[in-house]
Amino acid sequence: MIKKQEGFRIYEYILFAGITFLVFILCVSVGSVSVPLKDIFTIIWNSVWGIPIPETIASPSIILSVRLPRVICAALTGASLSLCGGAMQGLLRNPLADGSTLGVSSGAALGAAIAIAFGITMPSLPFAGTMVMAIVFAFVSLIVILTLAYKMDFSLSTNTIILIGVIYSMFVSSILALIITFAPDKVKHITFWTMGSLSGSNFDNALVLLFALVIFGGGIVLHARELNAFAIGEENALHIGVNVKRVKLLIMIFVSGLIGVCVSIGGSIGFIGLVTPHIVRMITGPNHKRLLPASLFGGATFLMLADLVARVLLNPLELPIGVVTSFVGAILFVYIFYTSRRKTHA
Amino acid sequence: MLEVKNLKVRYGNLTIVDDVSFSINEGQWLMIVGPNGAGKSTIIRAVSQGAPYTGEVFLYDKKIEEYKPYERARIIGVLAQSNYVNYPFTVREVIRLGRYAYAPGIFSRQSEEDERYISEAIEMTGLGSLLNKSVLTLSGGELQRVFLAQLFAQNPRILLLDEPTNHLDLLYQKQVFALIQDWLKTPGRAVVSVVHDLSLARAYGRQALLLDKGKIKALGDIDEVLNPKNLDMVYSMDVYAWMRSKLEQWR
Numbered sequence: 001m002i003k004k005q006e007g008f009r010i011y012e013y014i015l016f017a018g019i020t021f022l023v024f025i026l027c028v029s030v031g032s033v034s035v036p037l038k039d040i041f042t043i044i045w046n047s048v049w050g051i052p053i054p055e056t057i058a059s060p061s062i063i064l065s066v067r068l069p070r071v072i073c074a075a076l077t078g079a080s081l082s083l084c085g086g087a088m089q090g091l092l093r094n095p096l097a098d099g100s101t102l103g104v105s106s107g108a109a110l111g112a113a114i115a116i117a118f119g120i121t122m123p124s125l126p127f128a129g130t131m132v133m134a135i136v137f138a139f140v141s142l143i144v145i146l147t148l149a150y151k152m153d154f155s156l157s158t159n160t161i162i163l164i165g166v167i168y169s170m171f172v173s174s175i176l177a178l179i180i181t182f183a184p185d186k187v188k189h190i191t192f193w194t195m196g197s198l199s200g201s202n203f204d205n206a207l208v209l210l211f212a213l214v215i216f217g218g219g220i221v222l223h224a225r226e227l228n229a230f231a232i233g234e235e236n237a238l239h240i241g242v243n244v245k246r247v248k249l250l251i252m253i254f255v256s257g258l259i260g261v262c263v264s265i266g267g268s269i270g271f272i273g274l275v276t277p278h279i280v281r282m283i284t285g286p287n288h289k290r291l292l293p294a295s296l297f298g299g300a301t302f303l304m305l306a307d308l309v310a311r312v313l314l315n316p317l318e319l320p321i322g323v324v325t326s327f328v329g330a331i332l333f334v335y336i337f338y339t340s341r342r343k344t345h346a
Numbered sequence: 347m348l349e350v351k352n353l354k355v356r357y358g359n360l361t362i363v364d365d366v367s368f369s370i371n372e373g374q375w376l377m378i379v380g381p382n383g384a385g386k387s388t389i390i391r392a393v394s395q396g397a398p399y400t401g402e403v404f405l406y407d408k409k410i411e412e413y414k415p416y417e418r419a420r421i422i423g424v425l426a427q428s429n430y431v432n433y434p435f436t437v438r439e440v441i442r443l444g445r446y447a448y449a450p451g452i453f454s455r456q457s458e459e460d461e462r463y464i465s466e467a468i469e470m471t472g473l474g475s476l477l478n479k480s481v482l483t484l485s486g487g488e489l490q491r492v493f494l495a496q497l498f499a500q501n502p503r504i505l506l507l508d509e510p511t512n513h514l515d516l517l518y519q520k521q522v523f524a525l526i527q528d529w530l531k532t533p534g535r536a537v538v539s540v541v542h543d544l545s546l547a548r549a550y551g552r553q554a555l556l557l558d559k560g561k562i563k564a565l566g567d568i569d570e571v572l573n574p575k576n577l578d579m580v581y582s583m584d585v586y587a588w589m590r591s592k593l594e595q596w597r
Contacts, residue, residue, distance in 0.1 A: 006439070093432045229443055231433050235426055236493070238396055240500060241419025241447030286433035 007289040016297035020075070027071045027304045032315055033059055044068070065202075071304055073201035074321075076209035077262045078272055078303025080217060082295040084255045085273025086280075087220045090227035090288055091251050093234070095336055096162055098274035099259045100329075103168035104141050105268035108256075109193040110176045111137025112264045117183040131208070135260030141168065142252050195322030196267035198307055205265045212261040216254040217296070223247060224288035231286060269303070270322050271329020276302055278336060347371060347536050348393070348422075348504055352401040355388050355560075362388045363399070364560040370504070370553070375530060375537040377551035377568060379544060381581055384557040386540040387427065390508045393538075394424045405504075419447035423502030427509045429493050434480035437473055437492050438464075444499030460499075467498035470525060487518035494522060498529065505529070507539035511546075523550050545589065548572060556580060 029040050039057045043064060046053050053060045081099060088097040099105040114120070115133035122128040145168050149161050173194065180187050191197075220227075226247045229237035238244045262269070276299040277291060284290040306324040313319060349369040355362045363385040370376050378386045392399040395410065395418070403410040405421055413421070431440075444467065445460040468474055471491045481489060490510065497505065505526065511519040527550060530537055541547045547554060547568065554571040556564040558580040564571040577585040 006442070095432065225443075225446065228435070228439065229446065232431055232435060232440060232443065233429060235396060236429060236443075236496075238415070239394060239419065239424040239426070240443055240496070241416035241450060243415045243450075281433070286435050287439055 006287060008284075008293045012290075013293070016294060020297045020301050023301045023304050024071060024075060027074070027308045028063065028067055030308060031062075031067055031311055033062055035059065035063055069203045069206050070198050070201045070307070072203075072206045073198050073209060073266065074304045074307040075300035076206060076213055077198065077266050077269065078276070078299040078301070078306075079296040080209065080213050080258045080262050080299070081269065081273040082276035082280075082299025082302070083213075083217050083220055083292060084258050085275075086277035086288070086292055086295040087223075087227060087251055087255055088273075089277055090231040090286075090291075091248065092161065093231050094161055095278060096274065096333065098271065099138075099255070100169075100268060100270040101162055101274060101333070102142070102145055102165040103172060104138050104145070104256065104259050105263055105270070106169040106172040106176070106194075107141025108134040108138035108260045108263035109268045110172045110179075111135070111260070113176055113179050113187050113193060116187050117179050119186075131261055131264045134264040135257050138260040138263070139253065139256035141172070142256055144168065191320050192267045193263075194268060195320035195326070196269035197310075197318075197320050197322075198266045199318060201265065208261060209265060212258055216257040216261075219254040220251065220258075221292050223251060224292055227251070227288040227292075228286075231288070266321070268322070270326040271333065272299060272303055272306070272325045274336075275325070275329045275332050278332065347406060348538070349404040349407075350389075350393060350401070351404070353389065353392060353403070354400045355385070355392050355397055356400075362560055363392065365401075366555075366557070366560075366562055367401075368555055368562075368565055370536050370538055372534055372536055373530070374553055375539070375551050376553040376555060377547040378538065378540045378555045378557060379542065379547050379572070380557035380563075382542070383559075384580075385560040386542070386557055387508050389557075390424065390506050390538070390540055394422060394506055416447040416450040419500060419502065421502055422504045422506060423497045423500045424506045425490075425493055425497050425508065425510045427512050428486070429489060431481045431489070434482045436478050437481060437484070438477045440481055440492050441467060441473070441495045441499055444496035447500060463499045463501055467495040470498055470528075471495040487514045490514060490518065490522065494525065503535055505535075505537045505539070507537065509540050509542060512542075519546070526550075544572065544577075544585070 025037065025040065029035050029037055040063065043053055043057060043060045045051075047060075047064055085098040088099070088102070089095055091097075111133040112130045114137075115130040120129045120133060122132065145161070145164055148164050152160055152164070176193055177190055180190050226237070226242050229240060229242045230247070234244060277295045280294045280298045281291055284294045303321070303325070306328075307321050309324045310319040310321045347370060351367050353363055353366040366389060368376070378389060380386055388397060391397040393403055393410075405413065405418070410418060441464055445456070445463065448460060449455065449457070468477065471494055473491060473495055476484070476488065481492060484492065494510070507526070511522050514522070523546065526537060529535065539551075541551075551568045553566065554564075554568040555562060556571050556576055563580050564576045574586045
């Protein structure tokens, strides 16, 4: 019998990475000031090696200090959120699960806002306070939502989880709005937290995102087999010998960690974690060994493009990035909900 | 092999399983029978660690909680009443997961032995032509065979079956039970199954446990347990007369 490889093949990695890279270059060159491709390469190449950039190139500082970090942050955030969405959809065997539909992102936003409003910081790492609070709140939110869902409906049906997620999001958003009302000068405007924005991103943000993605995202990818078992059924996972409680807890920690970091940097960007794994699943199938790596690239590509649209559509006005992702995501959400309900009622 | 002592399962203040004790040895096929709501499936769920319980469960004289989940899965395999899958996994992917217990680590890879057990399981269940099909496209009977193949690939020594053919056609019922009967021929194996069809229980079982409202009414050889007195009491009707009258229709 031919051994069939289950994971992502090398050429698939190259293909996905290639597309992601092309979109990356496109997003760096297009914007309020468009820079030719040749110049982009020269700017990046020369600054990496410390060679002075030729005078003929118009605006290297826009590329280097504004657009490049922003596009990198968009790619990393998109990859992270999509990975989280894929992991949660597997863990809860629910194709509509995602940080934004479950209310985890809102929870993280609340945590971050509280940290900023009340000046909660970590000694020596000033911005870490916000991030840790966002992670903790994301984790607590996940626990609260799942506990409520279990109490109401032991089978954790799609409808119950989504309903509780929506209610929880509204509840948390109201507290968030209250905090912002009392500390308007410190906390960023509410649209940042509900719609997200990557406009102020810098290279430090990118580094933190990369670090989080390697640690937490790595943890998720290494549990692809367990996620497969969960996606087939939690009871079945228990029967074949998966340490169900431990894996569930680990995945929830990884997901909260990633969402917390993403939200504290870019606000809560909705629906990307829902949309990407869903589209990717149509190409790779539901096996997480393929789905998760493909979601990383797919999410990066999707969010870079969404950010591009947010930047250039109404130039010089800028849209919050969540406007773009939620617009696409909400339509797709209805479609998934509709088709999956039709399937169960058939 | 398996010993259950004073098993008690409660949901809130409702006692589902009340003080049930039994044991099973190599080569035995124990049928758990009884009316609806007697707690049959709950026993399986508790023993497979899927429901909280009090009392003790021993596997080879060692408490079941002392086994790691993957160690337990190498000894006990479970076939649930029905499996409903949400995503289009292929038949092969589902069967392959049966080998999880033999490579539970994050970096472990599939071995030659895994491949052999998977091929064997596929052959036994006759799923060769369906391997690359999505499980969403299968009929209930085919899906149940896929999970049976997963169970065979897992290669446990004790099978716990919870009404494995509940929703299946007669043909599939016969196929599944015949497969399990074959599986049991290898020494060192045993089966515990919940069955509500008394004729099926009698056709394949050797031992039986008759359950009523969570309590054991009778336990022992199946012919002794399923005697008229016991059955009439538990089912509140003349079971023998009913079974015979049903059989008459086919003469």
